[in-house]
Amino acid sequence: MANLCLYGWNDQWQQQKNNLSYTGLEHGRIITTHKNRYDVITSQGVLSCELTGNYLYTKEPDEYPVTGDWVVFQQFDDLGIIIDVLPRINVLSRKKSGTKADVQHFASNIDKAFIVQGCDSNFNVRRTERFLIQVIDSGIIPVLILTKSDLTSDADALKQSLGKVAEKAKVFITSIYNEKSISDLKSEINPHETIIFIGSSGVGKSSLVNKLCGNEVLGTSDISTFTGKGRHTSTRREIILLESGGILLDTPGVREFGLAVDSQDTIAETLDIGQLAKECKFHDCTHINEPGCAVLGAVESGELDRGVYDSYIKLRKEAQYFNESAYERRAKEKQLSRMVKKIVDNKKKG
Ligand SMILES: Nc1nc2c(ncn2[C@@H]2O[C@H](COP(=O)(O)OP(=O)(O)OP(=O)(O)O)[C@@H](O)[C@H]2O)c(=O)[nH]1
Numbered sequence: 001m002a003n004l005c006l007y008g009w010n011d012q013w014q015q016q017k018n019n020l021s022y023t024g025l026e027h028g029r030i031i032t033t034h035k036n037r038y039d040v041i042t043s044q045g046v047l048s049c050e051l052t053g054n055y056l057y058t059k060e061p062d063e064y065p066v067t068g069d070w071v072v073f074q075q076f077d078d079l080g081i082i083i084d085v086l087p088r089i090n091v092l093s094r095k096k097s098g099t100k101a102d103v104q105h106f107a108s109n110i111d112k113a114f115i116v117q118g119c120d121s122n123f124n125v126r127r128t129e130r131f132l133i134q135v136i137d138s139g140i141i142p143v144l145i146l147t148k149s150d151l152t153s154d155a156d157a158l159k160q161s162l163g164k165v166a167e168k169a170k171v172f173i174t175s176i177y178n179e180k181s182i183s184d185l186k187s188e189i190n191p192h193e194t195i196i197f198i199g200s201s202g203v204g205k206s207s208l209v210n211k212l213c214g215n216e217v218l219g220t221s222d223i224s225t226f227t228g229k230g231r232h233t234s235t236r237r238e239i240i241l242l243e244s245g246g247i248l249l250d251t252p253g254v255r256e257f258g259l260a261v262d263s264q265d266t267i268a269e270t271l272d273i274g275q276l277a278k279e280c281k282f283h284d285c286t287h288i289n290e291p292g293c294a295v296l297g298a299v300e301s302g303e304l305d306r307g308v309y310d311s312y313i314k315l316r317k318e319a320q321y322f323n324e325s326a327y328e329r330r331a332k333e334k335q336l337s338r339m340v341k342k343i344v345d346n347k348k349k350g
């Protein structure tokens with residue numbers, strides 16, 4: 001028997017289930033996602049589940065359930081059939097690599113995102129900004145973790161180099177060889193909170209999860225940390241419980257983290273440009289070449305770091321492109337479904 005409260009089930013979820021009149025069905029949380037199957041933790045233990053055919057054919061792949069979702073299901077022998085997904089509190093996504101505007105959801109119903117970076121050659125301020133923007137845009141509390149601190153003589157300098165971005169989140173400097181750093185990080189995890197670990201491959205996400213749990217629940221790579229090069233060791237997203245309470249969601253590292261944000265405001269706010277922009281002469285200033293632009297003025301005076309400004313322009317362009325392409329794609333999809341409907345209707349008539 002599994003106590004689903006340990007996995008985050010509470011009165012609000014029960015209410016959601018009741019509102020949708022699913023009281024007669026069992027519920028559970030997706031702890032691992034495979035290609036066409038889901039491992040769901042239920043009150044009876046882990047059950048392998050599939051989607052109903054109706055779900056598969058009437059929904060877009062980006063509407064399929066993800067790790068972290070609460071689902072209602074019906075059990076047939078040792079297989080569960082997922083009937084529906086309870087409305088998500090939030091979902092963490094990115095732009096699918098190699099596409100213009102396809103969204104890939106990482107996981108849902110997350111309280112905090114631990115954004116992990118190595119204090120070795122992996123460290124990259126621009127990458128941190130990306131992760132931070134996406135996390136904040138999804139309504140998730142970000143936490144920055146600079147790990148492998150044993151590999152540098154000055155982790156504080158790295159933290160300093162994050163500039164104002166470091167003010168948007170708590171920052172932890174950790175090493176799996178420093179117990180105190182691990183227990184400090186653990187104190188950030190409250191019982192019933194779902195924590196997702198994100199970051200490039202090989203930064204040490206699974207190693208941190210193992211250390212926090214106090215045993216080797218996840219496989220980690222044994223590649224030379226000297227080169228700092230990662231190979232994907234974790235291949236799927238999975239949920240692990242902390243004995244002291246807390247739900248940890250490990251993810252495989254990503255090579256590329258494309259933004260999938262709806263609002264450009266999050267980019268400006270996260271990079272601390274929002275306030276400055278209010279002082280520009282023109283309310284629709286693009287901060288590229290307008291006279292009286294407070295943002296450009298701040299770059300000139302050194303108040304705003306040029307690297308942050310360049311990053312802002314680049315990420316804003318990326319988000320704009322993503323949104324325009326997503327809009328075009330949706331319009332094409334609508335057109336296609338209208339065509340299909342017409343054909344079906346004509347067939348019925350004929
Ligand atoms: N020196 C040092 N090495 C570490 C630390 N944490 C992890 N490592 C090493 O870094 C390598 C990668 O660690 P993983 O935990 O597998 O990294 P990951 O982020 O889960 O990687 P993917 O699953 O591929 O995304 C392993 O060789 C770990 O032993 C640390 O704090 N210090």
Ligand SMILES: [Mg+2]
Pocket residue numbers: 205206207219220233234250251252253
């Ligand atoms: Mg891993």
Ligand SMILES: [Zn+2]
Pocket residue numbers: 277280281285286287288290292293294295296
């Ligand atoms: Zn401006």
